[in-house]
Amino acid sequence: MSTSSIRDTTASSSSSTVTSPYPPIIKGASLLIAYRLENRPVLLIGGGAVAAGRLFFLLESGAHVTLVSPRSGLDPSILYRIETSNTSDITYHDRYFLGRSDPLNVSDYAMVLTAIDDNPLSYEVYESCRDERVTVNVADVPPKCDFYFGAQLRQGPLQIMISTGGMGPKIGAMVRDIVRKAIPDNIQEAIQGVGALRTDLRKRAPGVGGDLGKKRMEWMIGICDKWGLGDMAILSKDDIRTKVLDQGWDKGKVVGPSDVGVGGKPKSSDGLVSLLGGGQVVAGASGLLGGLAIGIVGTLIYLRHAR
Ligand SMILES: C[C@@]1(CC(=O)O)c2cc3[nH]c(cc4nc(cc5[nH]c(cc(n2)[C@H]1CCC(=O)O)[C@@](C)(CC(=O)O)[C@@H]5CCC(=O)O)C(CC(=O)O)=C4CCC(=O)O)c(CCC(=O)O)c3CC(=O)O
Numbered sequence: 001m002s003t004s005s006i007r008d009t010t011a012s013s014s015s016s017t018v019t020s021p022y023p024p025i026i027k028g029a030s031l032l033i034a035y036r037l038e039n040r041p042v043l044l045i046g047g048g049a050v051a052a053g054r055l056f057f058l059l060e061s062g063a064h065v066t067l068v069s070p071r072s073g074l075d076p077s078i079l080y081r082i083e084t085s086n087t088s089d090i091t092y093h094d095r096y097f098l099g100r101s102d103p104l105n106v107s108d109y110a111m112v113l114t115a116i117d118d119n120p121l122s123y124e125v126y127e128s129c130r131d132e133r134v135t136v137n138v139a140d141v142p143p144k145c146d147f148y149f150g151a152q153l154r155q156g157p158l159q160i161m162i163s164t165g166g167m168g169p170k171i172g173a174m175v176r177d178i179v180r181k182a183i184p185d186n187i188q189e190a191i192q193g194v195g196a197l198r199t200d201l202r203k204r205a206p207g208v209g210g211d212l213g214k215k216r217m218e219w220m221i222g223i224c225d226k227w228g229l230g231d232m233a234i235l236s237k238d239d240i241r242t243k244v245l246d247q248g249w250d251k252g253k254v255v256g257p258s259d260v261g262v263g264g265k266p267k268s269s270d271g272l273v274s275l276l277g278g279g280q281v282v283a284g285a286s287g288l289l290g291g292l293a294i295g296i297v298g299t300l301i302y303l304r305h306a307r
């Protein structure tokens with residue numbers, strides 16, 4: 001991965017006077033990762049607007065959510081989810097959470113989230129999670145968060161999260177709206193096309209790692225560059241993928257759309273890339289501003305502290 005693909009060069013050059021082939025380490029960032037929560041138990045405390053956002057994203061990630069909040073204060077979308085979701089997806093307790101004396105124990109959960117209007121209780125939950133080494137987000141106390149949520153955007157398999165490191169969450173949402181407009185319409189199909197090609201390729205050239213793994217990766221990189229986001233959706237078609245593998249992989253060549261008789265759209269490295277300043281869209285960070293980070297790919301967690 002090149003230096004410029006990791007971090008915006010304007011941001012890094014201003015904070016380092018030493019010339020180095022490697023990016024300088026600028027601390028204060030969070031670790032942007034795509035956290036997998038499928039079938040894992042998560043405790044969500046609170047039932048207002050903030051909890052409603054949390055619940056939506058947790059359900060999309062496939063977590064089993066235990067929600068504790070009195071029915072009287074529930075956001076309408078939460079009521080709707082409780083009534084319509086599978087009982088294994090949401091276990092609902094119509095009551096206040098009692099902190100350390102609560103019958104539910106934070107140590108039984110992979111993650112705990114509080115979104116309550118009770119600051120002292122939020123601290124208590126945080127402390128008990130710390131004691132039990134359970135990852136926690138406390139919506140009203142950023143310094144007590146192991147991770148932050150961010151402004152999110154999801155189009156099928158594409159997932160984007162934007163954070164300002166806690167400084168200006170509304171700005172994150174505004175940047176998200178700019179990014180949304182810059183994403184090509186057929187991005188979902190493009191990802192699905194490439195995903196299908198990767199699967200077919202692995203059937204044709206199975207195995208993990210080694211020289212074959214390197215060869216597969218180099219070939220896939222060449223294919224992505226050659227097809228561009230504008231044409232990749234065509235790879236969803238079975239017959240096209242077969243041609244690409246027969247005429248390309250099997251013969252040690254990187255073939256483009258015209259080689260297999262399709263395409264025609266101008267190759268687009270797309271608006272998103274130009275928006276970000278040139279070829280820097282990766283599952284990582286792009287320091288447009290001091291605290292701004294954009295993570296592309298997976299499920300929304302932004303880890304604050306290593307233990
Ligand atoms: C640290 C963090 C912890 C966390 O929640 O994980 C946090 C903390 C706090 N937010 C507060 C307020 C607001 N938050 C929003 C909106 C969002 N807040 C989100 C994330 C985060 N908020 C994390 C940092 C993210 C980052 O680094 O960028 C978003 C991105 C994602 C989400 O929450 O799902 C979501 C937009 C999603 C979308 O629109 O899609 C708005 C605007 C609005 O509601 O329209 C306001 C009012 C305007 C304002 O205050 O700026 C307050 C109360 C401050 C006070 O009392 O004055 C605190 C506590 C504090 O700062 O002390």
Ligand SMILES: NC(=O)C1=CN([C@@H]2O[C@H](COP(=O)(O)OP(=O)(O)OC[C@H]3O[C@@H](n4cnc5c(N)ncnc54)[C@H](O)[C@@H]3O)[C@@H](O)[C@H]2O)C=CC1
Binds near residue numbers: 049115
């Ligand atoms: N991180 C973020 O994005 C934002 C965070 N906040 C902060 O997050 C907190 C929650 O915000 P909102 O959802 O807007 O608040 P809200 O007041 O709409 O909802 C609070 C919810 O918590 C429930 N609750 C209170 N005590 C409880 C307890 N002991 N156990 C279980 N449930 C309990 C209430 O019944 C209600 O459903 C606030 O402290 C606010 O300052 C606010 C806006 C954005």
